[in-house]
């Protein structure tokens with residue numbers, strides 16, 4: 001019926017509005033009336049789920065009623081909010097007229113969104129071509145599909161929503177998730193990136209619109225990590241939002257309710273994790289952009305049960321560790337001197353604390369990790385949150401930060417809640433690291449205070465995303481501190497011309513250098529869990545990729561054009577660590593005995609061979625859907 005309706009409309013268009021005999025039997029010759037009266041009659045379909053959503057004659061997008069979503073295997077394939085055709089028309093009009101005007105930074109953002117739309121449409125049409133284009137132009141396009149533009153996309157996602165992508169699980173799906181996962185059309189899923197939308201980059205709670213982040217992360221899993229795009233699944237857990245502007249926004253596609261808390265929230269998470277591992281027991285689940293209050297607890301809850309990791313806590317930590325090791329080398333000192341670094345960290349959230357925990361372990365390693373060396377290493381950090389410096393006098397101290405609370409007596413003592421400027425002036429840190437989400441917080445005075453006699457090569461890491469949330473820009477940093485400082489930022493910044501041929505090198509310090517390799521290595525190792533040992537191996541491999549010549553110039557991370565090679569090397573290091581830890585079970589292409597027999601170089605070659613790259617395959621018609 002659907003195709004008859006389709007051909008009717010096409011035929012009518014060809015005949016300049018005249019309709020065929022089939023339609024003429026209807027009471028009216030008016031095509032639009034015929035169409036609408038037909039539209040109200042049931043249409044028999046021989047498709048289900050994603051096949052309906054990808055058929056323009058059948059697809060109703062967000063207007064598929066719940067009964068249809070349930071009977072046709074679509075539950076979870078759309079944002080949970082059901083809206084009507086009239087609302088869709090209104091939404092389209094609203095988004096058409098207002099989207100560009102509402103974007104934040106004017107002209108350049110309008111352009112960025114237009115570029116994202118072009119890429120997104122290509123992604124919808126042709127996966128192979130899309131990934132080929134992305135890989136070949138990664139430097140130009142990573143800032144569009146990933147940070148910073150992906151932040152803007154999430155802020156506007158309800159208006160930008162066209163073809164659905166990924167899955168949505170909500171509190172309304174309680175008890176149904178184990179069956180819903182079977183609505184996803186792929187038999188095999190290797191990597192899931194899931195968010196609850198509660199802390200999207202430094203942009204806060206964006207509710208269901210956070211789905212843009214898992215989509216962007218998985219783009220890099222494919223383009224950099226060589227994961228097959230047919231086997232990735234972006235997920236948003238819609239547990240409500242506390243963002244009142246979104247709740248009042250007529251375009252908003254998510255549930256209009258406050259965020260679930262406590263046991264209700266945990267029940268959704270637990271059911272989701274159980275459901276995906278039920279259908280895909282070997283899948284790797286990456287938790288992404290969960291607010292601090294859940295990020296650590298979810299990691300602790302699941303990391304010894306499932307092969308999962310939290311990118312913001314663990315991926316970021318590895319990248320910051322590699323960056324600090326690079327800065328130590330740039331100072332002309334041996335890497336073991338990391339244990340002598342004074343590090344001021346601004347931001348005590350999931351990312352900031354993930355970083356200090358990992359760097360602290362690395363500092364302790366020089367003398368052997370023990371309670372004593374870890375305690376000593378903790379003294380190298382000064383941590384600030386929105387209340388200022390965290391000291392032992394802090395009231396209602398977050399237990400995760402307790403180990404780093406500074407004494408208010410003794411040398412370098414500062415009062416509870418001391419301001420960043422006072423901390424920097426007194427401590428004279430080697431590394432100033434921002435994971436606060438507060439744009440511009442490393443202001444002129446703070447950067448001036450980083451010019452001190454303790455270190456002629458200070459490192460400034462403005463790691464918050466997207467660009468407008470970065471703690472400072474490359475220009476501010478180099479103009480104030482001179483060409484000798486080492487600069488890294490979460491979102492890309494340009495190199496800075498310092499005159500007379502001198503160039504301040506702007507590094508991108510982003511977890512994109514690790515998560516694709518961590519996922520790839522875990523998958524190929526067939527590791528049961530993602531352990532600290534595997535994460536340390538990943539970070540160390542990243543750090544070791546930079547030559548002495550690079551680091552001397554202040555280049556501490558590889559260029560984004562090398563991201564595929566980085567993922568390969570990091571992936572191989574993760575495989576090796578998993579084998580050494582006896583956690584590897586291998587895959588059909590190399591079991592654990594094969595992996596054990598491989599030299600380091602052979603593991604690298606193996607990883608490279610297993611990475612998916614975009615190329616067309618010949619198509620042959622076969623009645624059975626089995627692939628040949």
Ligand SMILES: NC(=O)c1ccc[n+]([C@@H]2O[C@H](COP(=O)([O-])OP(=O)(O)OC[C@H]3O[C@@H](n4cnc5c(N)ncnc54)[C@H](O)[C@@H]3O)[C@@H](O)[C@H]2O)c1
Pocket residue numbers: 199200201202203291292311312316319346347348349350351352384385386387388434435436437438441463464465466469489490491509510511512
């Ligand atoms: N570059 C990367 O790879 C990377 C990775 C993860 C997160 N990030 C970025 O880090 C930022 C924080 O992420 P998160 O998950 O830790 O968030 P979070 O909400 O868990 O933590 C933010 C922390 O910043 C503190 N803070 C807020 N205002 C402050 C102020 N004025 N002064 C000092 N501290 C302040 C908060 O108290 C909190 O401790 C985000 O912008 C995110 O985009 C970057």
Ligand SMILES: O=C(O)C[C@H](O)C(=O)O
Pocket residue numbers: 146147200201202289311312464465490510511512
């Ligand atoms: O998404 C990014 O660009 C990095 C990081 O995961 C973040 O949350 O900011």
Ligand SMILES: [Mg+2]
Pocket residue numbers: 201288289311312
């Ligand atoms: Mg993140």
